[in-house]
Amino acid sequence: MKILMVCLGNICRSPLAHGILAHQAAEAGLNWEIDSAGTGDWHIGQAPDKRSIAVAQKYGVDISEQRAQWFEHHLFAAYDHILVMDKNNYRDVIAQAKTEDDRQKVQLFLTEGEVPDPYFDSNLFDPVYQLIEQRCKELIKKLS
Numbered sequence: 001m002k003i004l005m006v007c008l009g010n011i012c013r014s015p016l017a018h019g020i021l022a023h024q025a026a027e028a029g030l031n032w033e034i035d036s037a038g039t040g041d042w043h044i045g046q047a048p049d050k051r052s053i054a055v056a057q058k059y060g061v062d063i064s065e066q067r068a069q070w071f072e073h074h075l076f077a078a079y080d081h082i083l084v085m086d087k088n089n090y091r092d093v094i095a096q097a098k099t100e101d102d103r104q105k106v107q108l109f110l111t112e113g114e115v116p117d118p119y120f121d122s123n124l125f126d127p128v129y130q131l132i133e134q135r136c137k138e139l140i141k142k143l144s
Ligand code: 4NP
Pocket: 007, 008, 009, 010, 011, 012, 013, 014, 042, 117, 118, 119
């Protein structure tokens, strides 16, 4: 199973989703390939936001080695599922799809609603972590 997590900057939400799902998959003995990308290009090559690194560390997940990449069309072919954090990400990723196969890979990460962007509100990192962790548990059950 190959899953790509996508948000805007690829430094707050999608690195958490990437790190948490990879951690849970490894614990479950699943040989899944997880990565993340951002629809914006501002942070390419950068490590995750310090606040995302810190909250993940608090719960025993190390995301400090991740580096941001830009979402580009070639990534459609490399993944089975492309899970986006909010509706703007959905619009931006779908805009790059060229085939029905590309489009069918793209879904919102949550079954209901969006993952709030914590970039401008440091208090959101902990609840965002919890939200993502819970959904990752469901994804492990659903896709394994
Ligand atoms: P993310 O959060 O999409 O969860 O990585 C953001 C990070 C950076 C910016 C916006 C959102 N930014 O505007 O630089």
